Amino acid sequence: MLDKGKALYLKCAGCHGASAEKPALGKSLVIKGWSKEQIVSALEGYKNGTYGAVMKGVMKSQVSSMTKEDIEAVSAYIATF
Template identity: 55%
Template sequence: MKKLAILGLIAAGAISLMAADGAALYKKCAGCHGVKGEKKALGKSAPIGGWEKDKLVEALKGYKAGTRNVYGMGSLMKGQVASYSDSDIEAVSEYISKFK
């Protein structure tokens, strides 16, 4: 029984270590969007800092799917989020939504 409890704790720890880190994921966004999402990316987009999480998730999933092209940024953004999993999108969206 102790072995099962220990294995359970190890598995839980491994899962939490593998969880997406919104702050780390956002680092590649900050160059265009600013440290707190305060910039118009490439002088075109609206600042994203403080957007609701659901709005961010919808936008990022649209860019990833190639169905969103706001301000002509569809192709560029598709490349930026192509490698993001759904959990990555959730994590980075949660992180950005906290900017004020």
């Protein structure tokens, strides 16, 4: 699962940083240190439109094609930082 998550995270690193250490586009919360559950909740919320403020539109388009398995995998990987 972590290998898949690492591969998926490559698309995220441009905005969030190699180790999830940056606020995406200078506007979001830093996700480094978040639990897998927090990340899953945020990504699912972006996908269904129930989470997010200024980054809602950007993130919805990023997660729209992700499966539940993808969300679980990338969340598990991010939680290792």
